[in-house]
Amino acid sequence: MEAGAAYPLATSSEKEEKDFIKLCSNENSRGPSPKAVEAVRKEADEIGQYPESSSSELKEAISEYMGVEPFQICVGNGSDEVMDLACKAFTDPGDKVLVPIPTFSQYELASRVNALVPKFVELKDFKWNSKDLLEEISDVKAVFIGRPNNPTGNSIDEKGLKKLLETGKMIIVDEAYGEFANYSVADWIEDYDNLLVLRTFSKIFGIAGLRIGYGMGNRELIEALQRVRPPFSVNRLAQKAAISALKDMDFVEESRKMIVEEKEKLRQELEELNFEVLPSDANFLMATPSPLGMDAADVCDYLSQKGILIRNLSGFKGAGPEWIRITIGTPEQNKRLIGALKKLGGEKE
Ligand SMILES: Cc1ncc(COP(=O)(O)O)c(C=O)c1O
Structure with missing residues (x-):
């Protein structure tokens, strides 16, 4: 596409x-948020300098917001980039990844650009049924789950998600719309070393044009993502805007x-x-x-x-x-x- x-x-x-x-x-x-716009204006004079590659101030702010540790966060050029990094870090060319459909097209795109083979499973009547997913999971390396899912707007229930996690496969839970739903599994990252939770500043925070999102997982998982991340993928304006957006609850x-x-x-x-x-x-x-x-x-x-x-x-x-x-x-x-x-x-x- x-x-x-x-x-x-x-x-x-x-x-x-x-x-x-x-x-x-x-x-x-x-x-x-007007505060995010103001932050971009203020930072404009500094764009001659590279951004801070570790985004430490931003990670502190996200850590407070999401209740995870800064070392459990990897920021990216939109959560799209974190999806791509996850494919690079956790799969090898030729591996299969499970993609329940209909869903966000980027899961397929990220898979294909990394030479992975998407295995599509239809959500019957657009409803989540963990049994159908478990039947198809044995030969895949990773699973993409939109929670809530785009475009169906609904979510796999916690019990079903736990069953997927218990298979040991890498489970990527995309919470791009998490703020609207008011639920999250970010607090499960200590319990499951195969869980990556994605969030973005493109939706409720309203700064899609700046391209900034993040992934949360345990220390080893985040270190694996950092190893394949280009150091300056999140620019200065995006970092400052996101920090200000988090201050404008x-x-x-x-x-x-x-x-x-x-x-x-x-x-x-x-x-x-x-x-x-x-x-x-x-x-x-x-x-x-x-x-x-x-x-x-x-x-x-x-x-x-x-x-x-x-x-x-x-x-x-x-x-x-x-x-x-x-x-x-x-x-x-x-x-x-x-x-x-x-x-x-x-x-x-
Ligand atoms: C489910 C889902 N995840 C992620 C994104 C994109 O997020 P980002 O702008 O952070 O790349 C979208 C955008 O439409 C989406 O629908």
């Missing part, structure tokens, strides 16, 4: 971007509250319009207009003409042509979305 296709506005001009509502990449629709709380409230409102409104909507612990909803006799392309094309971008999931392995994913916007954005969808039936007839 090409980057421009996944992030359709990444290459468009600023002017075009302003006219669109972007509900297709699960960013924080409120944008970044009011912004995080307000964002979480807004998203939770807006998600329930949007769910109700979509259901009133006869969409089927899956339960979601994240800042997006997976839904289908199939009860209306439409598919994902019908809805996405229509909305894009109205300046609203949502995700057509037909390109996601295991999702099929009928499903869409909508990032929860601000109240104004969601109103515009629902307003447009209310007219959809009439205009399509």
